[in-house]
């Protein structure tokens with residue numbers, strides 16, 4: 122996995138609650154058997170005016186000029202500012218692959234859906250939960266200026282504003298380590314292979330019917 | 337020491353290792369796979385030179401991309417080449433790694449969340465995961481079941497474990513009995529209407545109370561299926577006789593003495609009477625009415641006798657904005673009576689409501705009636721091969737066909753429109769599925785979530801109507 126340490130860049134505001142994974146990456150793009158190629162279809166239904174399908178390239182599409190991600194000042198943005206319950210809906214990891222490939226590697230929101238939240242950490246994307254009033258304030262500051270650039274430092278767990286002011290954030294220590302070091306968490310789990318085998322043997326004793334796959 | 341909740345018990349029984357950093361390794365008993373979220377996981381496994389930890393814990397079936405017509409053509413019947421490659425890739429991966437698959441032509445094929453329980457591959461007390469958020473369905477069996485992402489699919493394949501943090505406990509108590517014509521689906525929608533789509537985030541839900549105890553396993557699956565729409569990864573219902581009788585005799589269920597031994601252990605799969613929940617919600621089930629969603633989130637729901645809400649009723653600016661944008665998308669205005677919303681298509685199916693009981697209930701409403709002329713299409717998509725077979729043995733397909741419904745082959749179908757079944761822009765659909773998100777059933781499509789009975793009633797009336805009025809007319813005459 123790609124490591125995440127610090128990131129400096131433009132914030133793009135998406136002022137909408139309950140953004141679901143069907144919006145982040147619509148289902149017609151889930152047919153791919155690869156992990157890449159989703160960035161062009163991030164927020165497809167909002168970014169483009171015509172209906173997308175996997176055979177069309179972005180050049181053939183009708184851009185929706187009113188969608189925030191398409192505004193010139195947000196080109197190259199890497200921090201998404203969002204509202205409550207971001208990433209709700211399906212478990213599709215394609216949603217995170219699309220964000221990552223597009224270049225959005227940090228999402229700031231007051232809350233996230235559980236599965237989306239954990240999918241982010243597996244793909245070098247950092248979801249940060251901030252209090253509602255902090256998120257409100259960020260939306261205000263962003264709207265008042267010509268473009269807001271921030272620095273996110275995972276090791277220190279701080280976001281630095283252009284004014285030099287800093288905002289602290291919480292992050293799970295295991296997930297933080299995986300992100301910082303770009304760790305393969307399967308590898309980490311398999312260092313406990315013996316513990317898993319021991320558990321499995323005892324589990325089989327206790328509940329042998331769970332191991333009788335006889336359909 | 338205080339008693340433990342059902343969730344606490346399931347967690348404890350699968351805890352391989354508690355780590356210092358607060359995470360835990362949890363052992364997974366059953367891993368279900370489908371074609372959409374697994375290819376990248378198998379690829380990852382290959383790249384790392386890993387093998388599945390325990391092959392016999394895995395069962396796969398294609399469901400999202402399979403066409404629901406001309407099934408006998410098998411893979412060749414999938415007209416979209418990209419879809420076909422995805423289904424073929426599942427076949428190849430299962431063959432290469434020795435995983436049992438109910439492939440497209442297998443009589444047991446179906447929607448993964450219908451197939452698991454039906455085959456007895458989902459058992460009480462299990463941990464069940466699948467790269468699909470509606471894995472919460474299997475919690476109906478007093479199992480700990482939840483959706484995972486593709487990286488976690490790979491993690492489970494490689495290690496039989498997941499890295500987890502324990503969630504909090506929430507109990508939802510539905511007191512009283514559901515009235516006639518009001519179903520598990522209505523209960524699920526009413527709960528989501530009450531606590532919101534993020535209300536269960538960070539919690540494991542236990543559904544309890546008289547109304548839940550009174551549900552069949554099919555009804556409990558419908559309820560747990562929708563736990564994810566309330567923000568909870570898992571929902572569950574305690575074990576009882578209803579669970580036991582459903583499991584008995586299923587192909588993958590234990591037999592004979594082993595079954596008796598399992599049954600004795602399963603009796604403990606209930607929350608202790610002194611267990612403490614972090615949150616509790618009470619609901620009076622006896623006063624519920626059939627529910628219909630009007631917006632683009634399952635929480636935007638009212639009773640059939642309700643109206644699209646007034647914007648001033650929103651609790652805050654954010655909700656008001658959400659409502660406004662949903663109304664714009666749905667082509668509805670505040671104050672519109674739900675009954676006056678016309679229906680262009682009707683979809684009875686999905687892992688929420690495609691089991692035999694759902695089809696029986698819908699057929700009972702449709703029997704002797706016709707789909708309204710104004711309805712472009714009404715379709716019934718059984719959840720699995722065995723459901724289809726059972727329905728045909730009971731003659732339900734004839735009831736549907738005579739009324740003007742299409743009778744399809746099993747799959748996810750119009751629930752998410754990854755195959756050919758979908759809504760046109762602007763069309764309203766009475767759907768028994770679980771998500772009414774923008775574009776979910778087709779670009780610009782407008783989904784209204786309802787029970788199978790309510791979908792059937794809407795098909796007949798051409799607009800939403802209270803199915804209880806139809807049930808009164810046919811009382812005594814229904815199957």
Ligand code: SF4
Nearest residue numbers: 470686687748751752
């Ligand atoms: S029926 Fe719908 S919700 Fe269920 S697994 Fe299929 S696509 Fe997902």
